[in-house]
Amino acid sequence: MVEEWLARAMSDYNRASLEKKESYVASLHMPGPILADLVDWCFQSLPDEILVGIEVDNSKPHRDEVDELFKGADHRHGLFAGQGSIIGEAHLVNRGDSYSVHHLPEEWTDGLFTESRGARGARFTHWLHTHPNAPAIPSGADADAAQSTEGVDLILGVDFSPAGPLPWYDDIEGERRPLAKDEQKGEKEAENAGANRPRWRSRFFGRSDRRPVLGKAPTGHSIHGLELIAFHRSGVGINVIFVDEEGLPYGWPFQSDATE
Template structure:
């Protein structure tokens, strides 16, 4: 079950995905329950980053009217593997620091994947890795690893408390895509601090979530628009995005 606060955040994110649709070359439809799993896994694996492989459902295409509504002026057909199909499932493949996390462990390889195909070996269509208490902006290691991806690469950035050994790091340039922080209530971090942070909600791990950032990109550097969809295949907030015609 997806919590109400996360549904609200995904609705806000999709509204921005719609308003920014002309800035993207393609789109990727990610089910809300799968996205929730990714957030929980990221928090359960702290302080490490995690690498997650994602497969698409070959029997479930994007809904046509959703695809056309979010299609931008810069749309590119057949840009990546799995384009036009909904993500079906996710698997945690590795955990570690920002350099080792991109390596595919031996248990995820077999004779079909030679060393010449790189550390990821093409095991999954799409890949996602996490940035704990850091923004979802690609590093040099991230862009290098993306060259082996047949689909797209995603980054999930989380800002949370208690921080533990990972204080928030934001000294990096790049465009940020957040889930609904402008609608979150403000709360003081402590009795002695005047600094206030938004609280989107409380995760199942007990962490207060202050920001969730999500981006997707192709190995060429082109941005991919992520839509967070419900069980029916429509984006959360679809009714608010598309005004009925009379």
């Protein structure tokens, strides 16, 4: 089970993924509990970046009806390693700044294959790293690191305050995919919403920042928004679908296909 706020966020994200399916050539299915772990690790590590190794479960293929619904006209088979299998596990492997986070500690590398697998030099199929106070859009360094990824790369962007020396950087081009972003709420409504907040939430408004707030991270930072994207090393985007324990997307059935 995942917390209610995250289940709603995943349902909204999946609905957008369905609407945008023609913009993608393949999809990646991620279980909700794994996303919950990724978000927790991200919040616990602020303001640092984190790098997460992700592996698929080859015994859990995508459900045919889900693949068919989210398949665009330009769908490609066999584009990346692990395609067609649901993500099975994730491991937090490094924490640091944008320059050091992609270089793995020795215990996470395979030694013999380090040079041929680039700076990350490890055994995971997919990789995710965070963008503290920056949109989930690949930088030049991200694109370079992705060249050694057999699967896909994911970026989780997080907008938080106080930003310190890292204010939100918004002047960047690319497809933005919000994962969670609260609408403006009043103080009274925020108080009434307390029962539905996840454990890291505190309140909707901080003392020095009047933007809407999703909640409080364990580090004390106020979280204003999240973004998530996935891309292949060739530069094409990969559509992320969040699924439950049965392999069905959160929000299923969607209104468009429920009435057909």
